[in-house]
Amino acid sequence: MIPAPFLLYLGHSTDFIGIKTSRGLAAFRPDDCVGEFRHDDCPLTLGLPRMTIAQGAAAGAKTLVLGIANSGGTLGRDLVDDAVAGLGAGMHIAAGLHHRLRDEPQLAALAKAKGLQLFDVRDPPADLRVGTGYARAGHRLLTVGTDCSVGKMYATLALTQGLRRRGIVADFRATGQTGILIAGGGIPIDAVVADFISGGIEQLAPERNDDGWDLIEGQGSLFHPSFAGVSTGLLHGAQPEALVLCHDPARTHMRGIPGRALPDLEECLSANLHVARLTSPAVRAVGVCLNTSSLDADAARALCARFEDRLGLPCTDPMAFGVEPILDELLCLEPSARGTTASR
Amino acid sequence: MIPAPFLLYLGHSTDFIGIKTSRGLAAFRPDDCVGEFRHDDCPLTLGLPRMTIAQGAAAGAKTLVLGIANSGGTLGRDLVDDAVAGLGAGMHIAAGLHHRLRDEPQLAALAKAKGLQLFDVRDPPADLRVGTGYARAGHRLLTVGTDCSVGKMYATLALTQGLRRRGIVADFRATGQTGILIAGGGIPIDAVVADFISGGIEQLAPERNDDGWDLIEGQGSLFHPSFAGVSTGLLHGAQPEALVLCHDPARTHMRGIPGRALPDLEECLSANLHVARLTSPAVRAVGVCLNTSSLDADAARALCARFEDRLGLPCTDPMAFGVEPILDELLCLEPSARGTTASR
Numbered sequence: 001m002i003p004a005p006f007l008l009y010l011g012h013s014t015d016f017i018g019i020k021t022s023r024g025l026a027a028f029r030p031d032d033c034v035g036e037f038r039h040d041d042c043p044l045t046l047g048l049p050r051m052t053i054a055q056g057a058a059a060g061a062k063t064l065v066l067g068i069a070n071s072g073g074t075l076g077r078d079l080v081d082d083a084v085a086g087l088g089a090g091m092h093i094a095a096g097l098h099h100r101l102r103d104e105p106q107l108a109a110l111a112k113a114k115g116l117q118l119f120d121v122r123d124p125p126a127d128l129r130v131g132t133g134y135a136r137a138g139h140r141l142l143t144v145g146t147d148c149s150v151g152k153m154y155a156t157l158a159l160t161q162g163l164r165r166r167g168i169v170a171d172f173r174a175t176g177q178t179g180i181l182i183a184g185g186g187i188p189i190d191a192v193v194a195d196f197i198s199g200g201i202e203q204l205a206p207e208r209n210d211d212g213w214d215l216i217e218g219q220g221s222l223f224h225p226s227f228a229g230v231s232t233g234l235l236h237g238a239q240p241e242a243l244v245l246c247h248d249p250a251r252t253h254m255r256g257i258p259g260r261a262l263p264d265l266e267e268c269l270s271a272n273l274h275v276a277r278l279t280s281p282a283v284r285a286v287g288v289c290l291n292t293s294s295l296d297a298d299a300a301r302a303l304c305a306r307f308e309d310r311l312g313l314p315c316t317d318p319m320a321f322g323v324e325p326i327l328d329e330l331l332c333l334e335p336s337a338r339g340t341t342a343s344r
Numbered sequence: 345m346i347p348a349p350f351l352l353y354l355g356h357s358t359d360f361i362g363i364k365t366s367r368g369l370a371a372f373r374p375d376d377c378v379g380e381f382r383h384d385d386c387p388l389t390l391g392l393p394r395m396t397i398a399q400g401a402a403a404g405a406k407t408l409v410l411g412i413a414n415s416g417g418t419l420g421r422d423l424v425d426d427a428v429a430g431l432g433a434g435m436h437i438a439a440g441l442h443h444r445l446r447d448e449p450q451l452a453a454l455a456k457a458k459g460l461q462l463f464d465v466r467d468p469p470a471d472l473r474v475g476t477g478y479a480r481a482g483h484r485l486l487t488v489g490t491d492c493s494v495g496k497m498y499a500t501l502a503l504t505q506g507l508r509r510r511g512i513v514a515d516f517r518a519t520g521q522t523g524i525l526i527a528g529g530g531i532p533i534d535a536v537v538a539d540f541i542s543g544g545i546e547q548l549a550p551e552r553n554d555d556g557w558d559l560i561e562g563q564g565s566l567f568h569p570s571f572a573g574v575s576t577g578l579l580h581g582a583q584p585e586a587l588v589l590c591h592d593p594a595r596t597h598m599r600g601i602p603g604r605a606l607p608d609l610e611e612c613l614s615a616n617l618h619v620a621r622l623t624s625p626a627v628r629a630v631g632v633c634l635n636t637s638s639l640d641a642d643a644a645r646a647l648c649a650r651f652e653d654r655l656g657l658p659c660t661d662p663m664a665f666g667v668e669p670i671l672d673e674l675l676c677l678e679p680s681a682r683g684t685t686a687s688r
Contacts, residue, residue, distance in 0.1 A: 098537065132601060133569025193442065194541050195534040197573040225477025225580045225623050229541040232566075233573025257476055279569050 096177020
């Protein structure tokens with residue numbers, strides 16, 4: 001486990017989506033975050049006290065979390081310099097980039113000299129097996145998206161908390177760096193060797209017989225030309241009983257691919273159900289989650305109502321309006337359908 | 345480059361498909377293969393002289409190729425022992441397993457002591473980028489399959505050779521261990537980190553403006569629950585102008601997954617075209633390749649004719665009947681100008 005509390009790193013970021021790991025920790029583990037570190041050219045804030053590296057350490061932060069994500073997961077010079085400063089102030093360093101902290105000789109040497117740890121959250125387990133697609137017991141829900149970074153993790157966490165509030169056993173299964181930092185465990189599915197995508201998810205959410213739910217964090221999108229392979233393997237490995245589609249109505253193009261339009265929601269949902277049926281023939285959609293943070297409340301509610309009409313499914317913003325309608329849809333299964341599912 | 349000639353390893357294999365790397369080298373680089381090594385319990389042969397490790401070395405083999413594939417790519421004790429013997433006889437060792445030769449301390453130490461090399465063909469390049477899906481110039485064909493190991497590499501090599509015989513510039517782009525050993529280069533796409541599947545293929549078959557063709561070796565199947573993520577990223581990265589569907593009519597279930605039926609060919613072709621359209625909207629199917637080695641010639645021709653009728657595409661066994669009808673379709677030649685290979 002990564003020692004808390006954390007100093008959350010924003011660095012030079014100017015991209016609200018790019019700081020999603022720091023933001024996720026601030027949102028879901030607020031009591032473990034003492035402050036945020038950002039350079040003067042960073043216009044973003046998490047609403048936490050702004051601290052220098054030294055101030056963060058003095059405030060009790062045990063770990064500096066480099067909670068920023070960039071496409072390709074590279075570790076730039078500025079990140080290395082700031083990580084050196086963090087180690088110098090006596091903090092462990094955590095990051096979830098493809099480029100590993102431990103592969104940076106300066107960081108590896110300094111951490112060793114100071115008796116501090118480098119946590120590479122995107123390290124997959126070494127003992128993964130290939131998936132089989134064989135039917136396994138248990139209730140599983142997977143979030144899918146029209147694009148990357150549209151709120152799949154938030155929706156999954158909100159659904160997990162919602163089920164628990166109803167007295168139902170529910171576990172969040174993290175598949176990305178932010179989710180893993182929040183949950184304290186998981187498999188960074190975009191970092192596993194390609195042959196093991198579905199197998200990794202079968203391992204992350206194995207058979208369960210307690211009538212509880214695994215809520216699996218989706219990644220990427222079937223319609224994203226960079227990452228659809230990951231999304232496909234995730235669908236097959238998850239073998240989901242239920243899908244929730246996530247979407248950001250403010251997104252003007254696929255993340256990182258200017259000029260590429262987002263898919264239509266019906267088409268996206270249909271494609272996800274089609275792919276999921278390979279290993280879960282009875283899969284069904286139970287709701288749509290929108291990230292309406294760019295809209296006022298009235299416009300947000302109107303948009304949710306419009307998608308409900310169009311798709312015939314409950315539609316909500318999990319952060320603004322909660323997830324109760326989706327939980328109702330999820331749990332109000334026909335008796336016959338429930339029996340079929342449980343016997344799988 | 346891996347020093348030829350080779351001693352081809354069959355080991356204890358009893359599975360004809362599992363020895364496909366050794367078999368592929370014997371078929372496509374026969375002049376570079378001095379013999380085959382197999383234990384007494386191995387009922388298989390490549391038709392090469394059977395040799396002990398020492399006899400292979402004495403016959404001039406420079407490299408012992410552990411050309412067997414198993415699901416998951418593990419390196420068992422028997423393989424390690426035989427590799428030790430190979431090094432002891434003065435040969436380099438090549439393999440394409442997920443489990444690396446160099447990660448086996450005994451092999452690493454012995455190779456170093458004897459000044460010999462360990463070639464891990466499944467090592468992906470270190471500098472991969474994520475894919476973009478942006479349209480790029482060039483003619484590209486991708487083979488896809490109803491299952492793993494149904495002849496995609498053979499078909500791709502045969503199509504490459506066929507185009508060259510017609511005076512057209514054509515390059516085979518290898519994506520698997522066998523193809524890489526045959527071609528002397530490529531990207532082992534099932535071994536890249538999951539985020540880089542499509543990007544790896546964009547790098548393997550970049551923009552080209554010489555009116556030549558890249559013929560890209562497909563992997564897995566959209567309908568294989570273990571590997572469909574790889575196949576999906578491959579389709580998106582290849583951005584193919586043309587698809588060729590490969591199928592083994594003798595296959596009774598998806599490879600490694602007893603009980604799971606193969607997809608219907610129409611459904612499989614339709615799904616591949618659908619996925620490919622994300623990055624190549626004008627993609628079209630140009631043919632079907634069957635592996636009819638389990639049938640007599642009359643039955644094979646009848647089966648090809650039946651699939652031609654059903655799918656409205658040229659259908660052939662590339663090894664038995666050549667690929668001329670598919671090349672005609674690919675190059676949009678008038679039927680009158682078409683050669684006749686398989687009788688209809």
